[in-house]
Amino acid sequence: xxxxxxxxxxxxxxxxxxxxxxxxxxxxxxxxxxxxxxxxxxxxxxxxxxxxxxxxxxxxxxxxxxxxxxxxxxxxxxxxxxxxxxxxxxxxxxxxxxxxxxxxxxxxxxxxxxxxxxxxxxxxxxxxxxxxxxxxxxxxxxxxxxxxxx
Amino acid sequence: xxxxxxxxxxxxxxxxxxxxxxxxxxxxxxxxxxxxxxxxxxxxxxxxxxxxxxxxxxxxxxxxxxxxxxxxxxxxxxxxxxxxxxxxxxxxxxxxxxxxxxxxxxxxxxxxxxxxxxxxxxxxxxxxxxxxxxxxxxxxxxxxxxxxxxxxxxxxxxxxxxxxxxxxxxxxxxxxxxxxxxxxxxxxxxxxxxxxxxxxxxxxxxxxxxxxxxxxxxxxxxxxxxxxxxxxxxxxxxxxxxxxxxxxxxxxxxxxxxxxxxxxxxxxxxxxxxxxxxxxxxxxxxxxxxxxxxxxxxxxxxxxxxxxxxxxxxxxxxxxxxxxxxxxxxxxxxxxxxxxxxxxxxxxxxxxxxxxxxxxxxxxxxxxxxxxxxxxxxxxxxxxxxxxxxxxxxxxxxxxxxxxxxxxxxxxxxxxxxxxxxxxxxxxxxxxxxxxxxxxxxxxxxxxxxxxxxxxxxxxxxxxxxxxxxxxxxxxxxxxxxxxxxxxxxxxxxxxxxxxxxxxxxxxxxxxxxxxxxxxxxxxxxxxxxxxxxxxxxxxxxxxxxxxxxxxxxxxxxxxxxxxxxxxxxxxxxxxxxxxxxxxxxxxxxxxxxxxxxxxxxxxxxxxxxxxxxxxxxxxxxxxxxxxxxxxxxxxxxxxxxxxxxxxxxxxxxxxxxxxxxxxxxxxxxxxxxxxxxxxxx
Numbered sequence: 001x002x003x004x005x006x007x008x009x010x011x012x013x014x015x016x017x018x019x020x021x022x023x024x025x026x027x028x029x030x031x032x033x034x035x036x037x038x039x040x041x042x043x044x045x046x047x048x049x050x051x052x053x054x055x056x057x058x059x060x061x062x063x064x065x066x067x068x069x070x071x072x073x074x075x076x077x078x079x080x081x082x083x084x085x086x087x088x089x090x091x092x093x094x095x096x097x098x099x100x101x102x103x104x105x106x107x108x109x110x111x112x113x114x115x116x117x118x119x120x121x122x123x124x125x126x127x128x129x130x131x132x133x134x135x136x137x138x139x140x141x142x143x144x145x146x147x148x149x150x
Numbered sequence: 151x152x153x154x155x156x157x158x159x160x161x162x163x164x165x166x167x168x169x170x171x172x173x174x175x176x177x178x179x180x181x182x183x184x185x186x187x188x189x190x191x192x193x194x195x196x197x198x199x200x201x202x203x204x205x206x207x208x209x210x211x212x213x214x215x216x217x218x219x220x221x222x223x224x225x226x227x228x229x230x231x232x233x234x235x236x237x238x239x240x241x242x243x244x245x246x247x248x249x250x251x252x253x254x255x256x257x258x259x260x261x262x263x264x265x266x267x268x269x270x271x272x273x274x275x276x277x278x279x280x281x282x283x284x285x286x287x288x289x290x291x292x293x294x295x296x297x298x299x300x301x302x303x304x305x306x307x308x309x310x311x312x313x314x315x316x317x318x319x320x321x322x323x324x325x326x327x328x329x330x331x332x333x334x335x336x337x338x339x340x341x342x343x344x345x346x347x348x349x350x351x352x353x354x355x356x357x358x359x360x361x362x363x364x365x366x367x368x369x370x371x372x373x374x375x376x377x378x379x380x381x382x383x384x385x386x387x388x389x390x391x392x393x394x395x396x397x398x399x400x401x402x403x404x405x406x407x408x409x410x411x412x413x414x415x416x417x418x419x420x421x422x423x424x425x426x427x428x429x430x431x432x433x434x435x436x437x438x439x440x441x442x443x444x445x446x447x448x449x450x451x452x453x454x455x456x457x458x459x460x461x462x463x464x465x466x467x468x469x470x471x472x473x474x475x476x477x478x479x480x481x482x483x484x485x486x487x488x489x490x491x492x493x494x495x496x497x498x499x500x501x502x503x504x505x506x507x508x509x510x511x512x513x514x515x516x517x518x519x520x521x522x523x524x525x526x527x528x529x530x531x532x533x534x535x536x537x538x539x540x541x542x543x544x545x546x547x548x549x550x551x552x553x554x555x556x557x558x559x560x561x562x563x564x565x566x567x568x569x570x571x572x573x574x575x576x577x578x579x580x581x582x583x584x585x586x587x588x589x590x591x592x593x594x595x596x597x598x599x600x601x602x603x604x605x606x607x608x609x610x611x612x613x614x615x616x617x618x619x620x621x622x623x624x625x626x627x628x629x630x631x632x633x634x635x636x637x638x639x640x641x642x643x644x645x646x647x648x649x650x651x652x653x654x655x656x657x658x659x660x661x662x663x664x665x666x667x668x669x670x671x672x673x674x675x676x677x678x679x680x681x682x683x684x685x686x687x688x689x690x691x692x693x694x695x696x697x698x699x700x701x702x703x704x705x706x707x708x709x710x711x712x713x714x715x716x717x718x719x720x721x722x723x724x725x726x727x728x729x730x731x732x733x734x735x736x737x738x739x740x741x742x743x744x745x746x747x748x749x750x751x752x753x754x755x756x757x758x759x760x761x762x763x764x765x766x767x768x769x770x771x772x773x774x775x776x777x778x779x780x781x782x783x784x785x786x787x788x789x790x791x792x793x794x795x796x797x798x799x800x801x802x803x804x805x806x807x808x809x810x811x812x813x814x815x816x817x818x819x820x821x822x823x824x825x826x827x828x829x830x831x832x
Contacts, residue, residue, distance in 0.1 A: 026291045033206045033294070041206060049199040079243060080197065083269035086291040087200045 006140035013133050022126050027089030043134045049088045050127055056081045057120065064113060074112060075104040092122040186301030187212035190234065194224040194252065195241040195267070200290065204239070207294045221247035228260050235262060236304045239288075239297075242268035242275060250282045254422060257283045261311075263303035267292060283422055313411045374416060381405065382416060391424070 017023045027042075034041040060077045063070060082097035096119040103111030191213045195201045201217050208215040216235070218224040221244050228235060238256055242249035253264045266279040269290040279287040285303040288296050374382070385402035386394040396414035403413070 026293075029207075029291075029293055030203065033203070033210060035210075038206065045199060045202055048202055052198050076243070079269065083241075083243075083290050084197050084199045086269055087197070087203055089291070 006136060010133070010136045010140045013129075013136060017129060017133065021091050022122075022129060023089045024091040024094075025089065026086060030088065040138075043137070046088055046130055046134070049084055049090075053081055053084050053123075056084070057123070060116060064116060069107075069109045069112065071104045071107050071112075075101055078104065090123075090126055093119060093126060096122055186304075189213045189301050189304060190216070190236045191239060191300070192216045192218060192224060192227065192235045192237070193239045194218045194221055194244070194249075196220065196244045196246075197241065200241070200292075204292060204297075207292070207297050210294060211298050213297075220244070221249070221252040225252060225255055228256060228262070232260055237263045237265065237300055239265045239267060239300070242266055242270065242279070250278055253279075253282045253284055254426065257422065258419070261307075263307050265300060265303065281421075281425060283418060310411050310415065313409060314415065316409075378403075378405065378408075379416075382413070382420070386417070386420070391421075 018027075030042045030045055038044070056077055060074060060081070063074050063077065078097050078101050082094055082101070085093045085097060096115060100112060100115040100119060103109075103115055189211075191208050193201065193204050193208065193215060195204065195217075196219050198219065201219060205215050205217045216227070218227065221240070224238070224240070225247075228238070240249050240252055244252075249266055249268075253266065256262055256264050263285040264283070265286040265288060266284040267288045267290055268275060271289040276287050285307070286300070381403045382399065385399045388402060389395075389398050394417065396410045396417055399417065400408060400410050400413045
C-alpha cells in the first residue's frame with residue numbers, strides 16, 4: 001500500500017533517532033500514551049516542550065550576559081530545563097544539561113558557556129529531526145491502524 | 151476523606167469506566183474492582199510539559215486528574231474542597247512556593263498523602279521529602295508504572311486513620327471532658343487528633359468558625375488535648391527525640407485507648423513542627439527539651455502541632471477558660487483572633503497552624519496580614535504597638551514554641567489583658583513575654599504586637615509583619631503572644647484567632663494568668679512608656695528581668711540559632727526590637743533579659759518561621775531553629791520565671807504555655823488562618 005512506504009520511512013526515522021542517542025526510553029512512554037482519544041499526543045507534547053523551553057533558554061542566555069555569572073540562578077534554570085527535556089526523552093539535550101550544571105556547581109564560567117553552546121546545538125538538531133518525523137507521522141499516522149499488517 | 155473516598159471511587163470509577171468503555175483494559179479494571187480507578191489526584195507542577203504528560207499518564211491509570219501549575223492555586227483548591235482529592239503529587243521546585251512547604255501545608259491542613267517529584271535525585275532532596283512527610287518521592291522523568299501504584303498511599307493512610315479512629319474513642323472521651331468542648335469536632339480535617347474539637351471546649355468565640363471549617367473529617371480522630379499532648383511531649387522528651395518511637399511513647403504515656411498509630415502520626419506531625427521551627431535537623435532534641443520543660447511539655451509538641459496545635463490548644467480550652475475570659479474581657483476585645491482579634495493568644499495558636507494560608511503563601515508578606523489578626527488580639531490593649539511590634543512579639547512567641555499564646559498576644563488585648571497576657575506569654579515563650587510586658591503596662595504593648603507575637607508564632611513578623619507572620623505559620627511560634635493573649639482571651643477563644651495560633655485556650659498559661667491580673671498592673675507601669683509592643687522580645691525582657699531564668703531558657707534555645715540566624719534576623723528583628731525598646735520596658739530589668747530576649751526574639755523570629763516561613767523573612771532556617779529552641783525553651787521556663795511575682799505572669803505564662811502545649815496537639819482545623827501569627831493584622 002502507499003502508506004506502507006511512509007510507515008516504513010517513519011520507522012526508519014524513529015530508529016535513527018534512538019540509535020543516534022537523541023531520544024531515550026521516555027519518548028516511548030509518550031508514544032504509549034498516545035491513543036485514539038489523543039492521536040497526536042506525542043507531537044503535542046513535543047510542541048509544548050519547545051515552546052516552553054525556549055523561554056528557559058532565553059533566560060539562560062540573558063543570565064550568561066551578566067557578569068559575574070550567577071551560578072545559582074543558572075543552575076536553577078538548567079534544572080528546570082533538564083526536567084522538561086527529560087520528560088520528553090531528549091537524551092542528548094538532557095546529558096548536556098547535566099554537564100552545564102556541573103560547571104555551574106564548580107563555578108566554571110567558561111565551561112558553562114561552552115556547554116550551553118553545545119546544548120543549543122543539540123536542542124536545535126533534535127527539533128529539526130522531530131519536526132521532520134512528525135511531518136511524516138502525520139501523513140502516515142492516521143493510516144497506521146488501517147495499514148497494520150493482519 | 152476516607153469515607154468520601156469510597157464514595158468517590160464508586161462514582162468516579164463508574165464515570166471513568168464509562169469514559170473508557172471502549173478501552174478493554176479500562177473496562178476490565180472498572181469491572182473487576184473500581185478502586186483505584188477514580189482516585190482523585192491533584193498534580194502540581196510549574197512545568198507545562200511535565201504537567202501534560204503526567205495528566206495523560208494518570209488518566210491512563212483511570213484516575214481523576216486535576217492539574218495545577220501553581221502551588222498556591224493548588225492549596226486554595228485543596229482548602230476549598232477538603233475532601234475533593236485523595237492524593238497530591240507535587241514537584242519540588244516551583245517558582246511561587248517550595249514544594250516542601252506545600253507538602254507541609256497539606257499535611258497539616260488536609261492530611262492528604264503527598265508524593266513529591268523532582269528531576270533531582272540527590273540523597274538530600276529525597277531525604278527532605280521524607281522528613282517533611284512526603285509519602286513517596288518520584289524521580290523525573292516519571293514513568294507510568296510509578297504512577298500506577300500511588301493509590302497504595304491513599305489506602306495506607308486511610309487504614310491508619312481508621313485505626314486511630316477506632317482507638318480514639320476512649321481517648322477522645324477523656325479529652326472531651328477535659329476540654330469541655332461543646333462538641334467534639336472529630337471531623338476536624340487532616341489532623342489525626344481533633345485538635346479543633348478540643349479547642350472548642352471553651353466555646354471560644356472564634357473557635358467555632360475555625361472549627362467548622364476544619365472539621366471536614368468524617369471520622370472521629372484522636373483528640374489530642376492539651377494534657378494528652380503534654381503527656382506526649384513529656385514522653386518524647388524523656389526518651390529523647392531521636393529515640394522516641396511511637397511504641398515507647400505509647401508505653402510511657404500509658405493512656406488507655408490510645409494506639410500506637412495515634413502516637414505515630416502525632417509524632418510525625420510533631421517532628422515536622424520541630425523541624426520547621428529549628429530548621430536544623432538536630433533540633434528535635436533541643437526543641438523537645440526546651441519544650442518540655444516543666445510546663446511546657448505541651449509546648450514541645452506545639453511545634454509539631456503548629457497551627458493545629460495552637461488551635462487545638464486554644465480549642466481545648468486548655469487555657470483556663472477563665473483566664474481566657476479574663477483576658478478577653480480585660481481588653482482583648484474580641485476573642486476571635488481573626489483579624490484584629492483581641493485574642494492575642496489565640497493567634498498564637500495559629501502559629502502552629504500552618505494552615506494559615508496567609509502565612510504560608512505570603513510567607514513574608516502574608517505574615518503581616520496574619521499578624522494583624524494576631525495583633526488584634528491585643529487590641530484590647532491600647533498599646534500603640536504597631537503591627538511590626540507584634541511581629542516582633544510574634545517572633546518571640548514563636549520561639550516560645552508557637553505557643554498559642556501568640557494568639558492571645560495579638561490580641562487585641564486591651565490593656566487589661568496585657569497583664570494577663572503577659573503572664574501568659576511569659577511562660578509561653580519569650581516572645582510572649584514581650585506581649586506580656588506590654589500587657590502590663592497597658593494593653594498597648596500587647597496590642598498589636600503583644601498579641602500577635604504569640605499567635606504569630608513568631609511568624610516572620612519580626613522583620614515586618616510578615617516576618618512575624620511567618621513565624622506563626624511555621625511552628626507554632628505563637629508562644630509568645632500566647633501569654634498575652636491568653637490572658638485576655640478566654641481560653642477557648644483559641645478559635646478566635648482567625649486561624650492564628652490556637653486561641654488562648656491552648657495556652658495553658660492562661661488559666662494561671664487570670665489571677666495574675668496584678669501583674670498587669672505592674673507591667674503597665676513598666677510599659678507605659680513603650681507603646682509599641684515590642685515584639686515579643688520586649689515583653690520577655692521585661693518580664694524576664696523578673697525572672698532571669700526564663701530568659702535563660704529562651705536564650706538557650708535562641709542562642710543556638712541565634713548565633714546563626716540572628717544575623718539574618720537582625721535585620722528583621724531590628725525593628726521588632728526597636729519597638730521593644732521603645733516600649734520603655736524597664737530597661738533595668740529588661741536589659742539583662744532583653745539581651746537574652748533580644749536574642750531570643752531574634753531567633754524566635756527566625757525560627758518562628760519554620761522553614762517555610764522563616765525563609766520568607768530571613769532565610770527560614772535560622773528562624774525556625776531559633777524559634778524552636780526559643781519556643782521550646784520558653785515554654786518550660788517562662789511560665790514561671792518570666793513574670794515577676796507581682797505580675798503573676800508567671801502563672802499566666804505557664805498556664806498559657808501549658809495550654810498551648812496541650813492545645814497544640816489538639817487538632818485544629820487549619821482553617822484558622824487567623825491563628826497563626828500570620829493572621830495578625832500587622
